[in-house]
Amino acid sequence: MKKKLVLVLCSAMMAMSLVACGGSDKPEEKPQEATKQTMKDGTYEVDTKDDKDGGAKVSITVKDGKITEAKYNEFTKEGNKRENKEYNAQMKEVAKTSPETFEVEFENQVVSAQNHEIDGVTGATGSTAQAKQLFKKAIENAEAGKTDKETIEIKK
Known part of the structure; x- marks a missing residue:
């Protein structure tokens, strides 16, 4: 008796799973294509x-709608970090990278990817997050044609 009950239940479950996998009479909805903003x-x-x-x-x-050059610079109250040899040597020793x-890697990635979603660099996690936010805003401004320099607060 128990074997018959188990067999009936298994058969019912298999039948329901096949019905659940069946097709629909409705035509498939295709996702709308996102409108691509041009810079x-x-x-x-x-x-x-x-x-x-x-x-x-x-x-x-931006030239002909494409990013042809990207620049990223961090600075301290003493000046540009990229040009500070002592700062670069100390950071390279600790983080294995430096400004x-x-x-330069951030700049190359933005031009190559044509967006702000850069991979970043190991040892420069905070700088990567900051660069992404700044480049994102610059690209948004390029899409809107807003050439005025903008200052933003970085979200940490």
Whole structure:
């Protein structure tokens, strides 16, 4: 008796699973294609609000709707980190990277990817997050054609 009950229950479950996998009479809905924003030619600059330690700034140059050049620079109250040999040597020793390396990598990635979703660089996690936010705003401005320099607060 128990074997028959188990057999009936298994058969019922199999039948229900086949019905659940069956097709629908409704035509498949295709997702709407996202409208692609095109960037307007020009140079777009965005920087961070200065804090006690310094900040960062980016600029992108757009030609024929494509990013042809990207610049990223971090600075302290003493000046540009990329140009500070002592700062770069100390950071490289601790983090295995430095602004003279990762800033150039960010720039190359933005031009290559044509967006702000860069991979970043190991050892420069905070800088990567900051660069993404700044480049994202610069690209938004390029899509809107807003060439005025903009200052934003970085979300940490």
